[in-house]
Amino acid sequence: MAKVLAVHDRREQLLDAALAVFSAEGYSAAKVSDIVGRAGVAQGTFYLYFSSKQEVMLALFERFQAALIEARRAPDQVAPATPAQLRAAMLEKTRAILRAAFAHRPLAALFMKEAMGADPELAGRLREFHQRMADLSEQGLRQAAAAGLIRPVDPRVAALAINGAWERVLTDCLLCSPTDPDVDALAEQIVSLQLDGLIARPTQER
Amino acid sequence: MAKVLAVHDRREQLLDAALAVFSAEGYSAAKVSDIVGRAGVAQGTFYLYFSSKQEVMLALFERFQAALIEARRAPDQVAPATPAQLRAAMLEKTRAILRAAFAHRPLAALFMKEAMGADPELAGRLREFHQRMADLSEQGLRQAAAAGLIRPVDPRVAALAINGAWERVLTDCLLCSPTDPDVDALAEQIVSLQLDGLIARPTQER
Amino acid sequence: MAKVLAVHDRREQLLDAALAVFSAEGYSAAKVSDIVGRAGVAQGTFYLYFSSKQEVMLALFERFQAALIEARRAPDQVAPATPAQLRAAMLEKTRAILRAAFAHRPLAALFMKEAMGADPELAGRLREFHQRMADLSEQGLRQAAAAGLIRPVDPRVAALAINGAWERVLTDCLLCSPTDPDVDALAEQIVSLQLDGLIARPTQER
Amino acid sequence: MAKVLAVHDRREQLLDAALAVFSAEGYSAAKVSDIVGRAGVAQGTFYLYFSSKQEVMLALFERFQAALIEARRAPDQVAPATPAQLRAAMLEKTRAILRAAFAHRPLAALFMKEAMGADPELAGRLREFHQRMADLSEQGLRQAAAAGLIRPVDPRVAALAINGAWERVLTDCLLCSPTDPDVDALAEQIVSLQLDGLIARPTQER
DNA sequence: CATGAATGAGTGTTCATTCAT
DNA sequence: TATGAATGAACACTCATTCAT
DSSP: OOOOOOHHHHHHHHHHHHHHHHHHHOTTTOOHHHHHHHHTSOHHHHHHHOSSHHHHHHHHHHHHHHHHHHHHHTTOOSOOOSHHHHHHHHHHHHHHHHHHHHHTHHHHHHHHHSOTTSOHHHHHHHHHHHHHHHHHHHHHHHHHHHTTOBOOOOHHHHHHHHHHHHHHHHHHHHHHOSSOOOHHHHHHHHHHHHHHOSBOOSSOOO | OOOOOOHHHHHHHHHHHHHHHHHHHOTTTOOHHHHHHHHTOOHHHHHHHOSSHHHHHHHHHHHHHHHHHHHHHTTOOSOOOSHHHHHHHHHHHHHHHHHHHHHTHHHHHHHHHSOTTSOHHHHHHHHHHHHHHHHHHHHHHHHHHHTTOBOOOOHHHHHHHHHHHHHHHHHHHHHHOSSOOOHHHHHHHHHHHHHHOSBOOSSOOO | OOOOOOHHHHHHHHHHHHHHHHHHHOTTTOOHHHHHHHHTSOHHHHHHHOSSHHHHHHHHHHHHHHHHHHHHHTTOOSOOOSHHHHHHHHHHHHHHHHHHHHHTHHHHHHHHHSOTTSOHHHHHHHHHHHHHHHHHHHHHHHHHHHTTOBOOOOHHHHHHHHHHHHHHHHHHHHHHOSSOOOHHHHHHHHHHHHHHOSBOOSSOOO | OOOOOOHHHHHHHHHHHHHHHHHHHOTTTOOHHHHHHHHTOOHHHHHHHOSSHHHHHHHHHHHHHHHHHHHHHTTOOSOOOSHHHHHHHHHHHHHHHHHHHHHTHHHHHHHHHSOTTSOHHHHHHHHHHHHHHHHHHHHHHHHHHHTTOBOOOOHHHHHHHHHHHHHHHHHHHHHHOSSOOOHHHHHHHHHHHHHHOSBOOSSOOO
């Protein structure tokens, strides 16, 4: 039973099983025996590919982080020079993140649920992740401010607020709605709120 | 040793000890023996006041939720009728929440760290909490929209975005800065972002 | 089942059970579950009294060492001044050690069997034990040499040889003979060999 | 990697690796994976040459035993007839044993450390080994006694004492001194102690 | 009310051994 | 012969919970 697989495949198989189990039970309630049971391999096999339960979790987090950070960073080498470019850029970022999250839905759901309480090592990684996301947003805001595209605000606070906004919207969708939402519409709303604010205005330039 | 205390006091004493231990170790790594050790009572005494480790955690969550929901809901019976009233109201809410969080800093930090991964029961309570907070925000937005104070947006998405914004700012302060920030300034920034948006405008009313 | 006992008694009970199990199975093959099973207590109880399997073994070794070292050292404050006194002193030492060993027969048998292979920590203790025994013997020989009672020999080598002699005799008795031998006769033979040697002599003064 | 070797060589290679690992870690802490790692062959290869971890240990013990027993037995066909011949014979035996031990130092050190605790099967072999060594010594003593060369002593006890003496001296050297001692001088001291005893005598014949 | 010794089910991890290639 | 991935039984240790005093 459980034929010999290429190293990479067996690892993926175990990662998939771990993701399923962690999602269903939570990290600390998840048992290694559940993971191997789901993967259909023996207990010992797990430890050929991961040195501990913690390590699978961290490996899954790498997957998650890679997907989201990549999406956040990707095609943004040109600093926007006009309000329209800024809006387009923010829209693109937001869309990319939401898409990445829904493309890896179980993974994203897992790390929106499991937080810094699960494991000290993971807590550190999560903190780093949030810092890095905030740094990226802050940097974008500084560019936009330098170009006179946005009004003067504390860029750190604004960056955190921006990220918090899509995080909570995302979390809500991931945890509460079984079907993926219209990501483009969602992104548009979020960006519009961030750029234009809520206030009703006589002339809504845009 | 450990004099007989009024039931209420002994319970509080255990809750305080539990808060300290959960904060230091995280929920699942925290041991009941640590809690009673810190409280200076015997192992068995714990179970005179709580039926399980989970129950203390839930009791602490009640404290947390009471503080935040109370702050969020408090003096808001009059629907704002002008932009200035709306801004004042939102400012007041945001301030109240941040103040409550910093007034119960360890509690707030605990529940910003520990998330839905810790315990299924707690996960449910947290979900409810977020729903209730979102409901309150959404309701406020609907009123404001009805009064024509804000432009037409999806109130649920906007509510989530608003809450996510202060949540992340708050989390960042709680976890990264050892000293309490200037809550009023912070609230002002957050509300300004939410109402006015980021876009630089020729005439910045207000 | 298994009533509450005085701390000291429960500890002794576990030490006795551990001794029996270690003797029967050997240290590394012995299971903690065997020990608690034999003691009639629950698995967890073991860890209320010892922090690890290793620790019981070391505690047993303390018992062993205390008994033997005490026997070796005890009533020997006066340096012998005549051949007869020297012989009497050595006889007394040898008797005392053998008696102590047979008085704690299972303990002695255990540590004659288990050697430095069992556990690194125990190996260190055993090494120390042998050194200390050799030191005591060496010291006695130096005194005797200073008093002109023995011929000039390397005292370290002689001390090791003396100790090795009774150790092997003892080990042989412990492992091969189910009943205790005549300790006095044995001691007499050993000491006679050590003092007089094997050589047949015309006049055997003594 | 790891070319096909003659069966004998591959076996030796594994034995050498096993000796190194057992010496470094002790029998029970040693892992088969360490042994094959050190030998540079695959895990499965081990089981082509040995049926179990125990078996390598026993094979090493055969090496050890062969060396020592051979040394002990070797050129001793003529019963000594004079005190000088007896002394020469004992000296030769003792030298031979010590030389053999230091010629196979790691092997000897291993089996002086690992004792009867390591493995039941090995314990039996060790017991046999000691019996055989004692038998050989006893037989020599009986011959010497029959020839009137030694005074009447219990030959078993004397044999054990004699063997215990060089065993402990040997063990001490193996474990405590990194460099080989002067085996001839050592043997001379040991034999002198055994034949002449410690007592200072007016006329020291010899 | 309070104690704290006792419980025992539960779990991560190890490692000798096997066997399909 | 040689490989090394896979196996799975085994075991030390933990800790929430109970209950006799």
